[in-house]
Amino acid sequence: MGSVQIVTTILAFAITAVAVWLAVRAVMKMVAVIRQGQPDPTRFGDKGTRTKTMLAEIAGHTRMLRWGVVGAAHWFVMVGFIVLSLLVLEAYFEVVSPTGGLPLVGGWALYGLVTEWLAILGIVSILVLIAIRLRNRPTRPGGKSRFTGSTMWQGYFVEGIILAVLIMGFVIRGFKVATDHFEYPVWAAPLSHAVGGLLPDWDAGVSVAALIKIVISMTWLIVIALNVTMGVAWHRFLAFFNIFFKRDPGANVSGLGALRPMTSQGKPLDFEEADPESDQFGVAQVEQFTWKGLLDFSTCTECGRCQSQCPAWNTGKPLSPKLLVLSLRDHAYAKAPYLLAGGGKDLTGEEKATAAQLAHLDVLALAEAEKPLIGTAEEGGIIDPDVLWSCTTCGACVEQCPVDIEHVDHIVDMRRYQVLIESSFPSEAGVMLRNLENKGNPWGAPQNTREDWTKGLDFEVPRVGEVDDFEYLFWVGCAGAFEDRAKKTTRAVATLLNEAGVKFAILGEGETCSGDPARRIGNEFVFQMLAQQNVETLNEAFEGREKSKRKIVATCPHCFNTLGNEYGQLGGEFEVVHHTQLLAHLVATGKLTPVQPVDGGVTYHDPCYLGRHNRVFAPPREVLGTAIAGELTEMPRNSERSFCCGAGGARMWMEEKIGKRINVDRVEEAMATGARTVAVGCPFCSTMLNDGVNGKGAGEQVEVVDVASVLLRSVRPEQTPGGTDTERLPVAD
Numbered sequence: 001m002g003s004v005q006i007v008t009t010i011l012a013f014a015i016t017a018v019a020v021w022l023a024v025r026a027v028m029k030m031v032a033v034i035r036q037g038q039p040d041p042t043r044f045g046d047k048g049t050r051t052k053t054m055l056a057e058i059a060g061h062t063r064m065l066r067w068g069v070v071g072a073a074h075w076f077v078m079v080g081f082i083v084l085s086l087l088v089l090e091a092y093f094e095v096v097s098p099t100g101g102l103p104l105v106g107g108w109a110l111y112g113l114v115t116e117w118l119a120i121l122g123i124v125s126i127l128v129l130i131a132i133r134l135r136n137r138p139t140r141p142g143g144k145s146r147f148t149g150s151t152m153w154q155g156y157f158v159e160g161i162i163l164a165v166l167i168m169g170f171v172i173r174g175f176k177v178a179t180d181h182f183e184y185p186v187w188a189a190p191l192s193h194a195v196g197g198l199l200p201d202w203d204a205g206v207s208v209a210a211l212i213k214i215v216i217s218m219t220w221l222i223v224i225a226l227n228v229t230m231g232v233a234w235h236r237f238l239a240f241f242n243i244f245f246k247r248d249p250g251a252n253v254s255g256l257g258a259l260r261p262m263t264s265q266g267k268p269l270d271f272e273e274a275d276p277e278s279d280q281f282g283v284a285q286v287e288q289f290t291w292k293g294l295l296d297f298s299t300c301t302e303c304g305r306c307q308s309q310c311p312a313w314n315t316g317k318p319l320s321p322k323l324l325v326l327s328l329r330d331h332a333y334a335k336a337p338y339l340l341a342g343g344g345k346d347l348t349g350e351e352k353a354t355a356a357q358l359a360h361l362d363v364l365a366l367a368e369a370e371k372p373l374i375g376t377a378e379e380g381g382i383i384d385p386d387v388l389w390s391c392t393t394c395g396a397c398v399e400q401c402p403v404d405i406e407h408v409d410h411i412v413d414m415r416r417y418q419v420l421i422e423s424s425f426p427s428e429a430g431v432m433l434r435n436l437e438n439k440g441n442p443w444g445a446p447q448n449t450r451e452d453w454t455k456g457l458d459f460e461v462p463r464v465g466e467v468d469d470f471e472y473l474f475w476v477g478c479a480g481a482f483e484d485r486a487k488k489t490t491r492a493v494a495t496l497l498n499e500a501g502v503k504f505a506i507l508g509e510g511e512t513c514s515g516d517p518a519r520r521i522g523n524e525f526v527f528q529m530l531a532q533q534n535v536e537t538l539n540e541a542f543e544g545r546e547k548s549k550r551k552i553v554a555t556c557p558h559c560f561n562t563l564g565n566e567y568g569q570l571g572g573e574f575e576v577v578h579h580t581q582l583l584a585h586l587v588a589t590g591k592l593t594p595v596q597p598v599d600g601g602v603t604y605h606d607p608c609y610l611g612r613h614n615r616v617f618a619p620p621r622e623v624l625g626t627a628i629a630g631e632l633t634e635m636p637r638n639s640e641r642s643f644c645c646g647a648g649g650a651r652m653w654m655e656e657k658i659g660k661r662i663n664v665d666r667v668e669e670a671m672a673t674g675a676r677t678v679a680v681g682c683p684f685c686s687t688m689l690n691d692g693v694n695g696k697g698a699g700e701q702v703e704v705v706d707v708a709s710v711l712l713r714s715v716r717p718e719q720t721p722g723g724t725d726t727e728r729l730p731v732a733d
């Protein structure tokens with residue numbers, strides 16, 4: 001070993017020892033913080049499926065590849081990172097000896113070839129990612145981007161380090177070529193040979209370059225070890241765990257559809273016995289999230305995909321799902337020293353730690369612990385109430401997140417505490433909650449008017465109890481029963497079912513609100529009250545039937561979601577379909593025959609709770625495909641990337657005081673397609689988009705109607721069934 005190699009070896013191992021020590025300390029700190037969360041025993045079952053999903057998502061980049069170029073570039077960087085870690089390991093042999101190499105694989109042409117090309121593609125890919133970050137930098141002319149609010153230096157730092165490490169790999173190989181110590185032929189390592197042609201025949205060059213590569217790599221490790229909230233770097237390790245422990249192990253997108261039940265100490269809360277002095281009601285302190293919540297916050301890469309799709313953020317509201325996650329993460333880590341010293345408030349608000357336990361604590365950690373989780377900037381709050389109440393629970397953030405963060409569950413958990421314990425929520429929603437409690441529907445309409453929509457139909461609508469050989473129970477929903485526009489859809493669906501010879505029956509006055517608005521605003525108590533009542537009614541209606549014969553058809557995607565995905569949590573197991581699914585089936589099997597296509601151009605707006613939350617994208621399009629002239633005109637934001645109408649998450653009953661109205665944004669997009677008909681599959685979307693169209697003064701030119709109405713118009717073009725909204729839809733000659 002020459003004198004140069006003695007120096008390079010000492011320096012390489014010294015910096016590595018420091019970096020590894022700091023990294024171990026950082027990992028221990030991170031684990032300790034995550035362990036402060038509440039238990040969640042539901043995350044450990046079905047390990048086989050979890051492993052399969054995790055491998056598919058990581059090795060196949062199934063989520064990332066939805067963003068084509070970025071996904072592909074990230075895949076090469078990820079694979080490059082894993083394989084080229086071997087090359088960093090190899091550098092430890094090269095600081096010792098210029099002819100050093102990895103045992104076993106070193107010198108094998110195939111290894112040389114694979115690593116050469118992964119490094120080349122890695123350099124190209126990281127340059128693409130850097131260019132994308134620069135092009136979307138928040139400071140560029142033109143304003144906000146998905147990176148607004150991200151810690152930009154961290155992104156550039158990580159990308160710069162990867163680039164430098166990859167380049168140094170070629171410099172090392174180049175020196176080996178120049179000094180005639182390189183084992184791989186030109187066909188296996190063409191770039192290394194080309195670089196070698198430019199470098200001097202300097203024997204110590206290999207060891208010095210290898211030292212530089214190790215110093216760069218260890219600098220990265222030291223920096224991330226000193227910054228445990230640096231998700232852009234730590235996600236490389238944490239993403240494996242976050243994806244493995246996702247809520248729905250087999251689902252491509254987890255955290256949509258049903259909400260996570262309210263739990264205390266890891267057990268679902270039973271409101272008959274729950275006591276706010278001993279049971280946790282929602283989340284009021286960051287440590288009241290589950291450990292998986294804290295792992296979610298730690299894993300965020302700050303990529304901003306969620307932010308770029310969020311309807312609230314895109315219309316000037318203060319909510320960005322990314323910034324919400326980052327605020328919770330930073331708060332959790334800043335408060336951690338206090339929690340780890342034994343600090344924390346019990347459920348009555350009393351401090352758990354003794355004065356002695358907190359005596360030597362950093363003042364900053366103590367100050368952080370005093371901050372309210374929900375509060376305005378003046379109150380020092382971590383999450384502003386306007387942020388919390390801006391969410392429509394549309395799920396666009398969850399859909400986009402490449403590391404499976406479950407934003408909606410976290411947002412609703414915080415709402416639950418605000419509503420149930422603090423009674424603090426937008427006051428206008430209070431009327432809706434009172435109506436739910438007292439009248440069983442959000443509008444406060446008298447229960448005995450639930451069947452008024454049946455008036456004027458040219459056939460009898462059967463009721464459960466009067467008939468028992470029905471195939472489908474038609475769940476009408478509160479909007480479908482009381483809201484004028486939605487009543488037209490209800491009539492259209494009933495007419496089509498009758499036309500197709502489907503045996504169906506309604507509950508009539510036996511139906512109450514599914515509970516969706518109560519649950520999404522955070523009032524789990526009212527939700528459970530309504531849901532239990534409905535589960536009882538439905539179980540009675542289906543008595544003696546097995547699950548596959550307990551069929552329900554719903555026109556409201558919120559009811560469809562709640563009945564199908566959430567009533568199971570309360571003992572109600574049903575086969576629930578959305579009316580567009582049933583109509584698509586009836587058309588496909590020839591039970592309904594569209595005869596005259598609806599003309600003038602048609603576009604379709606995907607309701608969030610039908611599309612993203614329940615993956616029903618094709619059936620409404622299939623129905624429209626048979627009922628309209630020409631092709632369906634898609635809006636730029638459609639299917640998984642559809643843009644919310646603004647009504648979900650009980651926002652239907654809250655005023656929209658900040659920024660641009662979400663429904664207006666969506667209507668502008670719909671109108672820009674030039675379509676005369678905007679088809680929807682949800683009564684709330686219908687209301688919101690109709691309001692938007694009317695607000696733009698375009699009510700005469702553009703019709704917003706349900707898919708069922710478009711189909712009915714095509715099936716019965718000559719005859720407008722009473723009380724439907726089909727007459728204004730133009731049909732082709």
Ligand code: SF4
Nearest residue numbers: 310391392394395397
């Ligand atoms: S659910 Fe929708 S509105 Fe709420 S934070 Fe996510 S993207 Fe934004």
Ligand code: SF4
Nearest residue numbers: 300301303304306401
């Ligand atoms: S999409 Fe996920 S990882 Fe990316 S910023 Fe949003 S929460 Fe973080």
